[in-house]
Amino acid sequence: MRVPRPRTAAGRAAGLVGAALGVAAAGLAAGVATERALVRRLKADPADPYVDEVFGEQHYDAAYRLELPDGTDVHVEVVEPTRPVAGNPTVVLVHGFCLDMGTFHFQRAMLAGRGEHRIVAYDQPGHGRSGRLEGGEYDLVALGHTLRRVIDEVAPDGPLVLIGHSMGGMTIMSLAELYPEMFDDRVVGTVLMATSGGLLAETKLVAPALLGRVGAPVLYTAGYVTRYGGTVIDRARRSTSNVAWLLTRRYGFGTRKPSPSLVSYVEEMNSRTSADTVTRYLRTLATHSRFPALAALEDTPVLVIVGDKDMITPVTHSEEIVRRLPHAEFVKIHDSGHVVMLEHADEVNIAVSHFLDSCERDRP
Numbered sequence: 001m002r003v004p005r006p007r008t009a010a011g012r013a014a015g016l017v018g019a020a021l022g023v024a025a026a027g028l029a030a031g032v033a034t035e036r037a038l039v040r041r042l043k044a045d046p047a048d049p050y051v052d053e054v055f056g057e058q059h060y061d062a063a064y065r066l067e068l069p070d071g072t073d074v075h076v077e078v079v080e081p082t083r084p085v086a087g088n089p090t091v092v093l094v095h096g097f098c099l100d101m102g103t104f105h106f107q108r109a110m111l112a113g114r115g116e117h118r119i120v121a122y123d124q125p126g127h128g129r130s131g132r133l134e135g136g137e138y139d140l141v142a143l144g145h146t147l148r149r150v151i152d153e154v155a156p157d158g159p160l161v162l163i164g165h166s167m168g169g170m171t172i173m174s175l176a177e178l179y180p181e182m183f184d185d186r187v188v189g190t191v192l193m194a195t196s197g198g199l200l201a202e203t204k205l206v207a208p209a210l211l212g213r214v215g216a217p218v219l220y221t222a223g224y225v226t227r228y229g230g231t232v233i234d235r236a237r238r239s240t241s242n243v244a245w246l247l248t249r250r251y252g253f254g255t256r257k258p259s260p261s262l263v264s265y266v267e268e269m270n271s272r273t274s275a276d277t278v279t280r281y282l283r284t285l286a287t288h289s290r291f292p293a294l295a296a297l298e299d300t301p302v303l304v305i306v307g308d309k310d311m312i313t314p315v316t317h318s319e320e321i322v323r324r325l326p327h328a329e330f331v332k333i334h335d336s337g338h339v340v341m342l343e344h345a346d347e348v349n350i351a352v353s354h355f356l357d358s359c360e361r362d363r364p
Contacts, residue, residue, distance in 0.1 A: 039242045042249070043260040050261040058108055060121075066153055068125070074146060075129035076122040077101065078154055079108070082115035088360060089159035089188050090118040094147060096166025096194075097281060098273040100128030102265070103165055106345035107352060117161075117356070122150050124171070126277035128269075138281045140288055143167075144174030148182075161189040161359060163352070165341060166313060167281075169195025170288055177293035189301045189359040191352060194310055194338050196317035197324070198289035244271065254309030254337035262342050294324050302328035303355040305348060307336030329355065 060077035067073055081088070091111055095103040101121040111119050123130040125146060126138060151160065160182075164172040169192040176183055183190075248267040249258060302325050306318035315332065322330045331351045333344050341348045 036242050039245050043264070045257070045260050047257075048259050048261055050259045053261060055105055055261075055265045056102060058105070059112065062154075064154060066122075066149060068146060068149065070133065071131075072125050072133055073131040074122055074125060074150065076120065076150055076154055079112055079119040079121075081118055082112075084118075085116045085360075087159065088116050088118075089161045089356075090120060090155045091161045091163060091356070092147075092151065092155065093119065093121040094162065094164040094168030094171050095121075095124060095127070096164075096168050097285065098127070098278060099165075099266070099269045100124075100272070102128070102269060103168075103339070104163070104341060105265075107163070107341055107349060110349040110353065114353070114356075118155070120150065120155055124167070126281070127273055132274065132277060133280065137283055138277070139284045140167075140170055140174045140290075141178065143171040144178045147171050147175050148179055151182075158186075159188040160186050161191070161356060162187055163191040163193070164195060165193040166195050166338065167285065169193060170285075170290065173197060173290040173293045176296035177290055180293075180296035183296040183300050187300055189303070189355060190297055191303045191305065191355060192318070192321060193305045193348070194307065194313050194318070194340050195321075196288070196313045197291040197294060197321050241267075241271070251311050252337050252339045253343050254307050255335050255343065258337075258343060262339070266339055266342065291320075291324060294321065297325055298327070301355065301359050303331065303351060304328050305331045305333065305340060305351060307333050307338065307340040307343065309336060310338045310340070312338040 058077075059079065061080045062078045064076040064078070065073045066076055093101060093104045093108065095101055100123045101108075104121065108119060108121060111117055124143060126132045147162075162172050162175075164170070172190060172192065245263060245267050248270060249263045252258075252266050253263065304318050304322050304325075306313070306315050308315055318330070318332075322328050329351075331347075333340055333347050336344045
């Protein structure tokens, strides 16, 4: 007679995780027909203003693959000015969690149209066309070093304006914490969109990225199992794409009827971010607290932009940044959610364009 071996703690944990994955996947699959019909109806909006917009790759003059010390490759694109103005700052675009440089689709087009600024855009590690970490966790300190590496490699001199959305804004804060001297002699302006200096435990930052796709039980165990179960989670995410689309619409946007094309574009960026990347960012985002780093921005122009219906980094987070930086210009955009730069591109572009003009006027 064969005597079964006692189960180890690791074996019991793996079994529980497997069961949680199965329950979550089954629960999400139950309503798939209803969700598919709802999504089909919402996408068939004849008033969608972006139905013919071509999202994705934009023109660039040079592309780079920068290798970080740990071997991770970072994809960088540079657009040269068509009407260069001596002394105008290079604009660096830093995107957020579960997105990529395409986040700034409309801002990049606006800047290219102005033709007066060099544009640098890159995909954060684990996002877009940049490589994933080979080991360890993603960390905002590492992201600050990555931003510095991008600047050193492709914009090593001259003034800079940094534009960060969500985790991109946190990356800029990390840069300020690590290299405050850059905000004395190089950074002549900072734009912080839909971001936070801390208290992220109060936000729903991960909800559209993971929770609705694989279920709450997985969220709390995923950090320990994605090296083994990441492919299972990714399959579950793909099989529940309608749920993901609806959650992106719910959490990412503020208008009652957002453009279906924009929702699909944001969801495509989300879906390209692996579950392994999502969960390995959770710890650093949940513990983010860099209010003291804002002191480095006290003597440079700052523009803070937020949607008044942002459910992921609520308005109170931007208000706290402005309270600590009372000289900052504060633009609160009505009826907009977290992806404010896509949902209300025209208003954001006007604010950013005016801010760039003021930075250029105020420079000695």
